[in-house]
């Protein structure tokens with residue numbers, strides 16, 4: 620029998636986290652905010668639009684790889700449940716669920732995302748699409764709530780797609796991968812999507828689309844802070860900036876103040892000054908090589924089992940498991 624259960628780990632907690640992150644991030648010498656706050660319902664809808672943009676190659680490249688290798692990945696993992704971190708609208712997830720259904724192993728899907736609406740809506744859609752599927756949705760923060768994942772019912776495939784791992788700074792990323800390694804029992808696998816290093820023009824175009832959707836997505840973080848903390852940001856007073864930092868091999872995404880300005884944040888009793896041209900970093904998106912992915916997995920106690928890429932080597936999908944002790 621198909622069914623849904625939902626667990627909201629953010630209940631009563633989301634506002635406090637935003638307040639803490641905003642106070643911490645906007646009082647630093649180099650202002651920055653964590654990207655998870657970009658994703659309210661409007662931010663999630665804008666991200667879905669980004670995935671359809673001609674310049675935004677990661678989604679369609681990862682999708683094409685999955686179309687080619689999903690059956691192979693499922694056969695190699697033997698998974699009966701799919702846990703997905705940062706699941707969003709779960710568009711590409713269907714390729715994995717289809718492969719599990721075809722292999723006769725599909726039992727449960729466990730999406731985890733900070734955006735309540737996407738977890739609720741994807742859960743409702745998926746139980747209609749996959750008769751007999753059970754969905755346990757976890758509305759939460761994958762940096763804080765992995766302990767709320769339900770106990771496994773069988774071999775697990777833990778998917779972290781879309782290159783979202785690239786949003787972590789390197790130290791955080793290492794810590795996160797070690798936490799993931801600790802979640803994998805014998806027979807479980809990690810499926811990790813990583814965007815790969817390529818020419819600057821292609822990378823920068825992906826985050827500077829001509830329709831301005833990425834710019835609107837970036838400015839959405841200011842709208843979230845205005846709504847939740849009663850702040851006085853004028854989103855139109857900030858330019859969207861996305862450049863490839865070659866030394867760090869990441870795209871750095873910021874909002875640059877057009878003019879000097881003061882922003883009031885009454886809910887946290889703070890006033891923040893921006894100088895003309897000052898930048899507020901909202902996201903990094905690290906780009907990888909196969910060697911770096913394998914090395915970072917190994918450093919976290921994970922072993923690369925299979926590596927799949929596209930003909931241009933623009934995106935990498937890794938299948939990994941806990942390394943033998």
Ligand SMILES: C[S@@+](CC[C@H](N)C(=O)[O-])C[C@H]1O[C@@H](n2cnc3c(N)ncnc32)[C@H](O)[C@@H]1O
Pocket residue numbers: 654655658663666670678704705706707708709711731732733734759760761762780781782783
């Ligand atoms: C780059 S999008 C990728 C979405 C989808 N997995 C894909 O591949 O298209 C990142 C997703 O992770 C979610 N997210 C970002 N930070 C998060 C966090 N700290 N905890 C849980 N979800 C998070 C966002 O809401 C969004 O759905």
